[in-house]
Amino acid sequence: MKWITIFIGLLGWFSTMALAACPSWSPEQAQQEMAKLNEKLSEWDNAYYQQGNSVVSDATYDGLSSQFNEWQRCFKPADKLQQPWLPTQGKALHPIAHTGVKKLPDRAAVAQWMKGKTDLWVQPKVDGVAVTLVYQKGRLIKLLSRGDGEKGQDWTAKAKMIPAIPQTVSGLLADSVLQGEIFWKRESHVQKTMGSSNARSKAAGAMMRQSDPSLLNELGVFIWAWPDGPNKMNQKLEILSQGGFPLTKAWSLPVNSVEEIVAQRETWFTTPLPFVTDGIVVREAAEPAGKYWLPGKATWVIAWKFPPAQQIAEVKAIQFTTGRTGKVAVVLNLSPLQIDDKQVKRVNIGSVKRWQVLDIAPGDQVMVSLAGQGIPHVEEVVWRVSQRDKPQPPVEKMITPLSCLYFEPWCREQFIARLAWISSPAILNINGVSVRSWQQLQQSLHMEHIFSWITVTQEALSQISGMSTARVAHLWQQFTQARQQPFRQWLMAFGFPLPAVVLATLPDSQWSHLVARDELSWQKLPGIGSGRAKKLVEFVNHPQIAALAAFLAQQGIRGFVDQ
Template sequence: MRWITKFIGVLGLFSAMASASCPVWSSEQAQQEMAALKEKLGEWDQAYYQQGVSIVTDATYDGLLRQFNNWQRCFSPAEEPQQPGLFTQGKALHPVAHTGVKKLPDRAAVATWVKGKTDLWVQPKVDGVAVTLVYNQGQLVQLLSRGDGEKGQDWTTKAKMIPDIPKTLTGPLANSVLHGEIFWKRDNHVQKTMGSINARGKAAGAMMRKGDNALLNELGIFIWAWPDGPIQMNQKMNVLAQAGFPLTKTWSKSVNSIDEISKQRESWFTTPLPFVTDGVVVREGGEPAGKLWAPGQAGWVVAWKYPPLQQIAEVKSVQFTVGRTGKVSVVLNLHPLQIDDKQVKRVNIGSVRKWQALDIAAGDQVMVSLAGQGIPRFDEVVWRINPRNKPQPPSEKKTTTLSCLYFESWCSEQFIARLTWLSSPEILNINGVSVRSWQQLQQNLNLEHIFSWLAVTQEDLSKMSDTSVARIAHLWQQFLQARQQPFRQWLLAFGLPLPRTVLSIMPDSQWSHLVARDELSWQKLPGVGSIRAKKLVEFVNNPQIAALAAFLTQQGIRGFIDQ
């Protein structure tokens, strides 16, 4: 259940909070924000713990709880960290307390814990609901939720409707206490790509709702502790397997080193499993007597969690960027966070209209994940603060597909975007010239238009400050090579509004041929209708485009010199 992710991980929580920044709020605003978030957390707790309903994902809940505790550290440091509410409502006493598992943050911490220990085992950390099963004289007499580790809710009635839980046992297990995880059974679940899919909430909801027992048939049980059972781990697993708890034996691996643990962890993270997991558990085979177990006091077992696929980030600021066609995009600058092996500092959310619809301001909390190739992706807004201080977006009226071909101070961003576009590998392939490079060139050489660099001399480049001789030579060589690009590549550099597939079969090899075309002539090309034909005629006859074409003629660029 939710509370255990905090109950044992307090040290990790404080570590995360220590690196978090404090909002610049008045005392009054801080109290208002904290009260609003605390109230919402309470609503979610009530729905989850009393009704078995997950209104938000575990990632959202956990992230906002961490955020609340960070605010509390900033503005009310004397108060105890907030814990999920209502989890202590259970009244049934556990025969053996649930200890919980301390979460270690990384490989180094696990390696330190492992050092000097023997008889180590690694198991998947199944993402479900922790329970106690009590068997007396061969009969299942109780199934209790973990609750606060000492007391939990009595779910015995529901347990007897779950086919995977044996109702009678013989032999050593006839009088036993078992700790395990009730989980939502899945087929071929790959944790790295599929994530947690709210599996914990599914299992909890099935156990806590009154009626609606259909999901109980989809639940399984993974036993991860047999207090006061056989001393040898192998013997425990064999007895459990024979009694109807086969998963413990199937998914417990003997390990001797951090390398073996790490390898197994990666394997379970990337291969299909019959359940959702959120990490691995590493334990010693030997355990203390059950009477010594207490919440938060398990020195013989630790967890090493997987990196979450989603994380909550605080928005530092909202930034607007203008692309080469004049389209304004919105970028959220974030307080840095780590997702998998990537540090994320910013995420693009699209158009101004979308940003306005999402209503995002600095200080808001947003959910972020990684899309294909590790690109940061905005998922949703999870918390908004007050007041809503949002910047004014730039006007898109001035910026068009034909604007900023010539430099003007008001459109410097679009001008640089145009230069960056034309220097990309698929256009003129000016290697090693980045956004920053063009900004430096513009600042030092005052480029008049998007092709002015063709007239730049090696001596001009040598006057650039903070630029090495080797770098100047490289720029000069790249500019010379760009002159040899085919005519069609220069049309792309212009931004000619014609699809590349059509451009590749267009017979014209001279700029003069394009100028001579009328709308009907353009419409003879495949996929060019009347609207596009009109745009093409307007484009090639635009005075600025004509002036740029004349400049390329002066520079001797292929296709612009009459032949």
């Protein structure tokens, strides 16, 4: 399907999926899963090449193609890697082969490649359909898809309907071979925030379809190579611009250092462009004669791709986490992947219900992106394995906003989550006590309820294995200081079901005042309706809440001691 960018680099392109651990499948299951995915890839190929329809996004197809080859490396290493299906009519020979572009992973690799090279230029790596344009005696006589780099599909008839492609040229262009990218035109496209927008598929689809020629009006052309053209880059760019290919001059800049390349890459990644890009290309002005060009053999040009906005990852395991209010969240453990500057290994997909709707099992492939503030987010499930071995979620009817105030083995997670909430800066501000700290304290001290730490002695802390004297002193100091927190902070520590804005203006300063309130009394507070009032009455009279309040009174905590 997306042979435009996959074909040349397919054998070596495993930057995010490569070297992942092989699935722990039996030979029979591996055969089943591979056959199923291969069938789907072939189905997508057929729709794409025969009908010009892209059934799935570029990112989905590219990622699953790569995943198939990874499985093949695991289970059938002697077989040739799967190649993208090429259209049978792609038999037209390129007068000069498409070399493809080697992709370098980072700044250091680019700097290494630059050593000893001069007269370097940087261009955006336009994401579209690679083509050859052949002009003879000033007229366009051929337009060929790149295909396998040596042979492609003849699109000459379509070329006459694409306004962006000059049908006649003059001067040095009159007898020339040009290589470039047919792309889907965009307005103010910002790659970092908008991603690929499936522009590559749209461009290819417009070229493949036999109907709706109006789509060809949406195409542009960017010439990135003129083999056997003028030696001077400035001359080459000027002739192209005057001949009807102005984008090449507008988007080709000389560079002298890797710092300039880094800066330009960031600029093109974050500012509006008239096309979709997936990186930058750095090239030498001096090129060998066209007769020496071979697929995969270019040494005078490299690409440095942008970090992808989204990637496919395999679900390795599924975990359930319980928060302090009893809500169960589902967390996917993923094969590690890099998105932008963030390594992603886990992603929270929300509630058990949403997980069930998404129907995710270990072994499935999910599309992951970064949402606001760099938080990993599952966009969709792009592939499901045949064997659906899902873990059982916790029994939610046992887990409620009032459960796990007292420790029980089955609710360890919610109990620890409550302690983490209590110690947070906005509640009792017990500094330096993390979730892991509470886990260690509970394992050693066997605290009965969420306020048991108040009575822990310094001697008891010193008996905990691996806890230093300084750490013991710090915890003791923090626990002692927490006793002095205001009444309202202790109410928040309970998880008191009153909105923060209302709690801040609550006139009551004693627990006994709260117990004395009935539903009508609660409803006199702003924003408190009958439903909330009923919950508040139930909360303060709940046996475990009452017991904890009595405990705090025994410890002399302000607001709980009757005055």
